[in-house]
Amino acid sequence: MLVLGIESSCDETGVALYDTERGLVGNQLHTQMAMHAEYGGVVPELASRDHIRRLVPLTQACLAEAGKNYADIDAVAYTQGPGLGGALLAGTAYANALAFALGKPVVPVHHLEGHLLSPLLAEDQPAFPFVALLVSGGHTQFMAVRGIGDYTLLGESVDDAAGEAFDKTAKLLGLPYPGGAKLSELAKAGEAGRFEFPRPMLHSGDLQMSFSGLKTSVLTAVEKARAEYGNRLPEDVRNSICRAFQEAVVEVLTAKAKAALLQTGFRRLVVAGGVGANWQLRQALSQLRVRPAPKAPAEAVQTYFPPLSLCTDNGAMIAFAGAMRVRDAETAAAFSVRPRWPLTEICS
Ligand code: KG4
Numbered sequence: 395m396l397v398l399g400i401e402s403s404c405d406e407t408g409v410a411l412y413d414t415e416r417g418l419v420g421n422q423l424h425t426q427m428a429m430h431a432e433y434g435g436v437v438p439e440l441a442s443r444d445h446i447r448r449l450v451p452l453t454q455a456c457l458a459e460a461g462k463n464y465a466d467i468d469a470v471a472y473t474q475g476p477g478l479g480g481a482l483l484a485g486t487a488y489a490n491a492l493a494f495a496l497g498k499p500v501v502p503v504h505h506l507e508g509h510l511l512s513p514l515l516a517e518d519q520p521a522f523p524f525v526a527l528l529v530s531g532g533h534t535q536f537m538a539v540r541g542i543g544d545y546t547l548l549g550e551s552v553d554d555a556a557g558e559a560f561d562k563t564a565k566l567l568g569l570p571y572p573g574g575a576k577l578s579e580l581a582k583a584g585e586a587g588r589f590e591f592p593r594p595m596l597h598s599g600d601l602q603m604s605f606s607g608l609k610t611s612v613l614t615a616v617e618k619a620r621a622e623y624g625n626r627l628p629e630d631v632r633n634s635i636c637r638a639f640q641e642a643v644v645e646v647l648t649a650k651a652k653a654a655l656l657q658t659g660f661r662r663l664v665v666a667g668g669v670g671a672n673w674q675l676r677q678a679l680s681q682l683r684v685r686p687a688p689k690a691p692a693e694a695v696q697t698y699f700p701p702l703s704l705c706t707d708n709g710a711m712i713a714f715a716g717a718m719r720v721r722d723a724e725t726a727a728a729f730s731v732r733p734r735w736p737l738t739e740i741c742s
């Protein structure tokens with residue numbers, strides 16, 4: 395069975411073909427990052443219009459890459475939500491129209507299920523069950539994943555997502571959007587321990603997190619440093635602020651990941667989402683060990699970092715999740731999008 399996957403929930407247009415016999419046979423992506431950079435953030439209306447422009451050429455390129463024709467498609471999967479309403483509508487309308495024209499069924503997919511299942515597309519696949527840390531610009535969540543459709547939300551950020559905190563902190567340091575990756579680069583040259591920021595909710599006793607206060611602490615430190623050094627901070631000061639911010643985020647995520655593994659009893663951790671590219675987070679999570687009781691021996695954890703192309707938004711994860719959920723296929727007809735859609739609603 396050949397499933398076409400359409401992703402358009404935010405600022406990436408993704409189109410992919412997943413063959414249930416042969417795996418991923420086509421995967422095309424267009425990122426709008428450069429277009430939104432001018433505005434310092436995603437402009438929803440521009441995002442929707444650009445998705446409309448890209449969907450047809452990307453589908454044609456994807457079919458060409460796979461050596462297939464429209465007639466070979468058996469089902470069309472698309473991101474129904476959550477995401478930006480207009481952006482979702484572009485992909486949803488396209489997917490339904492295409493399926494209607496081809497006389498094939500459509501499979502509405504939950505964007506976060508796509509992320510959760512994306513590690514199964516990597517060469518080194520985790521076996522079920524695993525703890526998934528979904529850490530992107532829009533989400534910071536720990537999920538227990540026991541199988542397809544069997545997900546439990548263990549905890550999440552109560553305010554900003556970790557990636558959002560990276561981007562906002564980068565912005566207040568004067569770095570161009572989206573500044574998360576740049577901030578993490580500068581942190582490499584920073585002096586560890588020169589600045590110290592709080593670890594919000596580190597000891598909350600649950601798996602909830604908070605990152606918006608951290609950004610405020612950085613702002614206070616930046617203002618203080620500017621009063622001392624002038625508006626343009628010396629590089630070593632700026633880099634050390636980046637380092638301290640990153641260390642605070644990484645420490646919270648690592649401690650909560652440990653707690654999630656202990657709570658579930660699982661020993662596999664999968665990291666998905668753009669912040670999974672962060673070098674310090676990768677370092678900390680790949681060395682993770684857990685001690686189930688104070689005097690028990692430390693146990694190894696297998697940590698999986700799927701390739702970044704599968705971590706960030708893409709059509710492949712939607713085609714794959716669609717193939718796994720083909721039993722939920724519908725006849726293309728009237729459609730709707732779900733900009734706000736809790737993942738718990740799709741658990742069986
Ligand atoms: O998963 P993603 O591509 O998009 C969604 O948010 O859905 O994640 C993008 C986020 C942005 O906030 C970006 O700043 C952050 O991931 N990011 C990073 C790094 N690379 C990307 N954050 C920290 N360190 C990085 N190296």
Ligand code: ZN
Nearest residue numbers: 509530706707
């Ligand atoms: Zn996403």
